[in-house]
Amino acid sequence: MGVLMVSGTSSTTSNNGSTGSSIISALGTGSGIDTNKLADQLTEASKMVQAERLTTKKTLLETQISDFGLLRSSLSKLETAAAALGSADTFNAKALSIPETTLLGITKLDAKAVAGSYQLKVEQVAQAQSLSSGTFSSMTAPIGKGTLTIRLGEWNAAVNDFEVDSTKTGATITIDDTNNSLTGLRDAINKANIGVSASIVSDGGSFKLLLASKSGAKNEIEITAAEDAGALGLASFNFNETTRNLTQLQEGLDAKVRVNGLLVSRESNQIKDVVEGLEFDLFASSLTETVSVTINEDKSIAEQTIRDFVTAYNTFKTEVEKLVGFDTEAKGYGSLHRDPLASSMMKGLRNILSASVPGLSGGFTSLSNLGIRTELDGSLKITESEGNTGFRAAIDNNFALVRDLFVPKTSASVSGIEVTKYSAKSQPGTYDVVITQQPSKGKLTAGAMVATFPLDTTGKDYSFKLKLNDIETATITLPAGKIYTSGAELATELQSLINLDTNLKAVKSTLAVSFDAGKLVFTSDSYGSTSKVEFSTIGADMTDLGISVGAGTTGTNVGGTVNGEVAFGYGNVLLPALNTKAEGLSMTVQPGTTSGSITFSRGFAGTMTTMINDYLKTSGLIKEREANINKDIDNVKDDEETLNRRSEAYRARLMAQFQAMESIVRGLNSTGDFLDGILDRLPFTAKSG
Structure with a gap:
């Protein structure tokens, strides 16, 4: 029995030891696993789905950025073709x-x-008047000090009567120590820039000053010198009704x-x-x-421009269809297929092509009136002839209506209102205008003339200072020793002298002087509340002319409403209120106008280019969309970085776990070494010698 027990025990123990030994032997001194490679594979498998999703999203976004660039280029070409249709010169060739x-x-x-x-x-x-001075021995020797007043007008055939042209301003030339020479006088006249040119010619060792006016009978020259008492000499340049010391070489003539x-x-x-x-x-x-x-x-230019636009649109559609629709070549939808902005843009363009042009009524109001049809595939086609209609008939028989369809148009129902401007904010339509305050100019009516005509200025102090629109003139004096035969002649003289003033010329202010019912009337050329005429100082004899110190009637700004909204008036310019449909329209209103209506249409070309510009401009819709896409790309990059950080953390956890496993395996290996031959050392199982 004992032998049997020992024999059984020995057999069982030997089998257990053999199994443990085989496990440990398989493990060796470590796990035998490439933990780095395993960690990489597990990490890659963990992030693969998310990484592919982010890569796909970023690729789409980057493709959209590129395709919006292509869209912008195609849209820009279409805008150029549309803009050509909006030019009046295209249709007026x-x-x-x-x-x-x-x-x-x-x-x-x-x-x-x-x-x-x-x-x-x-x-x-036409020819220009030419005058020559006497001879001078030197170009630099003194010629005298004082002023030379140059006026423009017309001499009679005998050159003894000068009629000033009050529409021309002339100049007053000052000669002092800085320019007291023939050269200085020449340069001062040329610098005055009044249409009189001066030059110096040599005549056998002596010198002459030559003056030439602009061509025309009323651009002839009158010169009056006012000499300084201690430096006489400028009188040698007199050429007026009293003294003519210059020689006329050629008279001024009109064409x-x-x-x-x-x-x-x-x-x-x-x-x-x-x-x-x-x-x-x-x-x-x-x-x-x-x-x-x-x-x-020359209708051919307009006709070809319309045909060019149709071609440009069809080219645009073909190019953009690959971006927003199905690309048959790539056999897939474009990157902008589901983009709301691209979809909205295409819808807007199609609406413009098929709809009536806002602001137009009667005549041609849409492309279909010209025989330009939209095909089933969205392209445009010109129908040359449909009986008595079609493109050919429109060009040949209704060219004015074709022009009105494409070109921006403004009109007013009354002659006293003229639309002068419109802006990007102006909406097409018809607007009622009611004038509540008439525009007027500043005006001063003098008292009745005391003096009678002919009026002789000899021995009289006809001097004054006048304020025009709050700008005061220097002292102005009627020429001494001059006789005025009528009130109209006196008014012309006063207008010329006042508008000649350098203070007024600097701010481009002018007035008109007339003679009405025995009274001089001074009227500013500008409208509005800043338009004023006032005599600030007068000479002793100005009361002879009915003139006294004081101001006349101040002008008024136009006032009114546009479609019932109070408009802004400045001078005779009326501007519709801000944030109304008519904002940006500007109109001039003539005195006496009480009401009317204005109509504005951008035309087909203006409507299309305005819409396209909303997409293309620097702060436009495409730029905004691209900015948002770039933000989305940045967000994807951030998500990729986050995913990489999470993956790195996941790998680090795996490596920690593998290291723990390796530690256990190493412990098992040590245990295996200890167990090796243990049955041989245990009591009752040890091998005998």
């Missing part, structure tokens, strides 16, 4: 026909020229041209306003030759 001639040359044909045939006959070319039989005169040989929109230079005159000029409408 003209063609010119003229024979070869030596009499004149065409310098400009403007779009606003009126079509028609014009017979031009040049009867006289004379007959246009379709009507004789017109102009100061210059550069004719700019005889035929509207047509400018030409005169070279010579002829009493026999007539030049035939024909101006025709």
Whole structure:
């Protein structure tokens, strides 16, 4: 029995030891596992799904940024094509026909020229008056001190009667120690910039001052010297009704041209306003030759511009469809397929193409009126002819209506209101205008004239200072020893002298002087509450002219409403209230106007370019969308960094766990070494020697 027990015990123990030994043997001295590689694999598996999601999102966002750049480029090309349609010159283009001639040359044909045939006959070319001084031995020797008053007007044929042109200001030239020489006088006249040029010519060792006015009969020169008592000499430059010490070399003449039989005169040989929109230079005159000029409408430019726009839109649609729709080449939807901004933009463009233009009524109000249709695929097609309608008929028979469809248009129901401006904030439509306060100019009406005509200024103190719009003149004096035959002549003289004042010229203020019912009337040329006329000081004899110290009637600003909203008035300019539909429209109102209506349309081109600009401008919708996408990209990058940090932490935890496992394994290995041969050492199981 005992042998059997020992035998059984020995067998069981040996089997347990063999199993433990085999486990430990398999483990070796460590786990045998590449824990670094395992940690990497587990970490990568943990973050793979989130990383792929973030990568996909970032790729889409970066593609959208790129595609918005392509969209902006395509949209910009479309805007350029639309803007060309909004130019009035596109629809007002003209063609010119003229024979070869030596009499004149065409310098400009403007779009606003009126079509028609014009017979031009040049009867006289304009020339400038030329004056020469006496001789001087030196250009630098003193010539005298004081002032030279230069005025412009017209001399009679005998050159003994001068009629001042009150519309021209002239100048007062001061000669003092700084410019007391022929050279100094020349430079001072040229610096005055009044249309009189001065030069010095040498004449065999002596020198002469030459003066030349601008061309024209009423640009001739009058010069009156006021000499300083201790430095006489300037009187040698007098050229006035009393003394003419200069020699006239050439008189001033107007150009004379007959246009379709009507004789017109102009100061210059550069004719700019005889035929509207047509400018030409005169070279010579002829009493026999007539030049035939024909101006025709050139519709081809407008027609081609419309066709170019249709092509530009279809190109735009093809390019953008790949971004916002299904790209057949890439066999997938574009990155902006679900972008709300791109979708809204395309919808807005399609609406403009199909809708009526705001602010237009009657005539052509949409592209369909021109035979421009939208196809099923969204592209545009020009229908050349549909019976008596279609694109060809619109261009040939209703060109004015075609122009009104595309070009911005303003109009007023009464002649006393003129719309002069509009802004990006102005909304198309018709607005009622009611004038509640008339615009007026500052005005002073003198008392009845005491003196009678002819009026002789000899021995009289006709001097004064006047304030115009709160700007005071220097002392102004009527010329001594002059006789005025009528109130109109006196008024012209006063207007010329006042507008000649340097203080007024500096601020570009002018007035008009008239003679009405025996009284002088002084009227500011500006409207509004700052428009004033006042005599601040007067000479002893000014009461002869009915003039006393005091102010006249101050002007008023226009007042009124636009669509019932109180508008802002300044001078004769009326501006609709802010934050109203008519904001940005500006109109001038003539006195006597009581009410009317104004209409504004941006035209098709203006409507489209305004919308496109909302997307393209620096602070526009695309720029804002791109900024938001860039923020989303930055957020994805932040999420990627967060994911990487979490993954690194996860790997660190795995490595800690693996290190703990390795520690356990090493302990097991030590235990295995201890257990090795333990059965041989235990009592009753040890092997005998």
